[in-house]
Amino acid sequence: MNDKVATRDAYGKTLQKLAPKNPNIIVLDADCSSSTRTSWLAKECPQQFFNFGIAEANMIGAAAGLATCNKIVFTSTFAIFGSARCFEQIRDSVCWPNLNVKIVVTHAGLSVGEDGASHQAIEDISLIRTLPNITIIVPADGIETEKVIAKAAETYGPFYIRLGRAKFPIILSKDYKFQIGKAVTLREGCDATIIANGLMISESIKAAEILEKKGISVRIINMSTIKPIDKEAIIKAAKETGAIITAEEHTILGGLGGAVAEVLVENFPVPMKRIGVADFFGFSATPDELLEYFHMTGQDIAQAVKETIDKK
Amino acid sequence: MAKSVIELKKIARKIRVLIIKMLTEAGSGHPGGSLSIADIITALYFEIMNHDPKNPKWPQRDRFILSKGHCVPAQYAALALCGYFDEELLMTLRKFNSPLQGHPDMTRTTGLEISSGSLGQGLSVGCGMAIAGKYDQKDYRVYVAMGDGEIQEGQVWEAAMSAAHYKLDNLCAFIDYNKLQIDGKVEDIMNVSPLQSKWTAFGWNVLEIDGNNMEEILNACYKAKNTKDNPTVIIAHTTKGKGVSFMEGVVGFHGVAPTKEECEKALKELQEEVI
Structure with a gap:
């Protein structure tokens, strides 16, 4: 980074x-x-x-x-x-x-x-x-x-x-091959999976680093294609890590979190938490201040991961 | 091949007959506006436009967009009579598995240039096609038919502005000015007049005609073709329900299909019309 x-x-x-x-x-x-x-x-x-x-x-x-x-x-x-x-x-x-x-x-x-x-x-x-x-x-x-x-x-x-x-x-390497509808694992882990995209990828990486120090191993998936969504990657992550956290710079209603939740409930339900704007309008502030206010920082994601793991 | 005005009038009558039959069979649809636009659609498909029913995607073809998509029965009838598809198909209008949807769906019906039905979008699409024609240095023309109530939509005026800005003289719009919309008279619901000065102010070449008069429609199209730099709008004064006495000027026939009895009466009138 x-x-x-x-x-x-x-x-x-x-x-x-x-x-x-x-x-x-x-x-x-x-x-x-x-x-x-x-x-x-x-x-x-x-x-x-x-x-x-x-x-x-x-x-x-x-x-x-x-x-x-x-x-x-x-x-x-x-x-x-x-x-x-x-x-x-x-x-x-x-x-x-x-x-x-x-x-x-x-x-x-x-x-x-x-x-x-x-x-x-x-x-x-x-x-x-x-x-x-x-x-x-x-x-x-x-x-x-x-x-x-x-x-x-x-x-x-x-x-x-x-x-x-x-x-x-910059997260990805120059030789990265993008495929429509194919999620990419950015970091391997076994205790939980963060599925994120856009700006929230870097916050998710921060969360994984915080958790690593506490002995929690987190997978990070870059779900850049939201439609058609990579169902296989979601189900695989649910089966292998047992807890899913989504992170998006968007309302938690119906976006990446919604799309992932739809796949999980119909295929392999596991404890889940959506990180994003929880049904509010934004306001004027710096981007960092807004992420903090809406509980979307790496620290917030790390906290959400721990809480979700506890529900397993 | 040039057709005589009498031949065109006979085709328009045939189209009206088909509209009545189709809507009666379907049991729903929009007779009023389909009948008011029938003469304009006849002029375009049987005289004015360069098109090839055997090669519907011919890149040089003139394009027609029915922005007032609810009146598509008139267009379906014209497409069938041109040979884009079998006339028999017309009686499947609005039925399960029919390519002839209640509103135009370009993915299902051969000969349609765009899907429409939500009012106000067709002129924008026409601008895009006209820009593509200029960009590709092709000399095809783009025709868009709108309703008079339809131009209450703000998007129409966005499109009007952009057509003049990009000097789309290959674009010709018709306003089917039949003076009625679902809730009543256009002037009572949301007055759109004065049309002449509005379109002139937006930078268009404006022509005003009797839109149920074949000679006037043809002459206006020729004038539009010869206009350079500005798009042309043809304000076509028409009669809603034109050709069927008990439907003419009756707002109730905007979106209600004729009954079997009304159908017979209408067909008799149309067949007895002196051309």
């Missing part, structure tokens, strides 16, 4: 790599291009970039129209506006007709910090997860982001890819 890269920066760079080589890639933004980093491509290949202004619903509809004409369309804006604001357009114009639109949102979760509740998308995964046909990915770091964007560009169908504003520690 040395270098830090914002996943949005990795997105901007990857588009700069892919789009000039593939004229079918078209990138749309809703007046957030300098923040989402699609402006980097816009400067280089202006003909492949269209700004739709502050009108997300129209942007999604136009993306659908472009996709019917064999275009690979990326739409970007902040997570809250790119999901909840245009949810029905994503449902009816993209997912129902199963079109090749990649919704890549940035500034997701609590880590937009000071902007406060209006800009902290902490319910987007729950919403989008209800839609058939779409693949949902929350990359762990800059390296995974590059691979996810490249994979989305070459894989037909709707994608929702959730990125952050803040710089995340």
Whole structure:
């Protein structure tokens, strides 16, 4: 955990790599291009970039129209506006007709910090997860982001890819091979498993280190694909470690924690605890202050692991 | 091949007959708006648009989006008469396992360019197709049919703004201005007028016609085709339930299918119509 890269920066760079080589890639933004980093491509290949202004619903509809004409369309804006604001357009114009639109949102979760509740998308995964046909990915770091964007560009169908504003520690190695729907074990352990994604991976690693000192061995799984979720990895972890803790920068209602709970209760129920925002709106503060307030730090996760192990 | 106006009017009548038969068989659906848009759909599919029923995905084809998706029976009838699928299929409308869904589903029906039904989304999709046409340097045109109540949706105006911004002169929208929506008269529910000045202010070329008059529809489409730089909107004054006397201007026939008796009466009227 040395270098830090914002996943949005990795997105901007990857588009700069892919789009000039593939004229079918078209990138749309809703007046957030300098923040989402699609402006980097816009400067280089202006003909492949269209700004739709502050009108997300129209942007999604136009993306659908472009996709019917064999275009690979990326739409970007902040997570809250790119999901909840245009949810029905994503449902009816993209997912129902199963079109090749990649919704890549940035500034997701609590880590937009000071902007406060209006800009902290902490319910987007729950919403989008209800839609058939779409693949949902929350990359762990800059390296995974590059691979996810490249994979989305070459894989037909709707994608929702959730990125952050803040710089995340680099977790994965350059030769890491990303597969859609395949979770990756980042750390082996036998007493409990933390299933996390995005920013919460680094908090989970902190938790595992705290617990290691106390003689508790914790497995960490990077569940970057939330849909389709890796059922096998979840069931295997439940069988082998007997306790599951999920950690996400999102409400605990219906996101990663919800998805994991669904798999567990129907297949191999074990004691479980969901770490995330427990049915509250956020507020203005630094990302670190917010993680602390909502009990989402490495220390909090470590505490939750111990309590969950006690329930075995 | 150019068809005469009389031939087109006969096709429009055939489409109306099929709409009545389909909806009666289905026992549900939207006759009022399907009948009001029938002449525009006839003009597009049988005269104006370049398309090939044998090659529905032909990249150069003109595209038609029925944004007021509840009126899809009119489009299904046109697609069947063009040869996209068997006319017999029309009688399966809205039934289990039918490709002809209550609202357009592009994954199930050959010849549909997009799925729709939730109002206000089609013009945005049309903008995307028109942008793709310009980007690919293809000269196809994109037609979008919207309802008058539909333009109460804010997304329509987002799309209107973007079409003018990107100078989408390959985009042509119709407003089926039949003056009625589910709850009553459009002007009473949420007045959309003045349409001319609204669309002009949004940067569109605006034409206003009798949308149940075949000559006027054709002329407006030719004018739109020859307009450079601006998208065109055709404000088409129509009669809801057009062609069936007891449905004309009756809000109750927005979303209620005719009974068997009403069907017979309607078919008799349509067949006796002098063209």
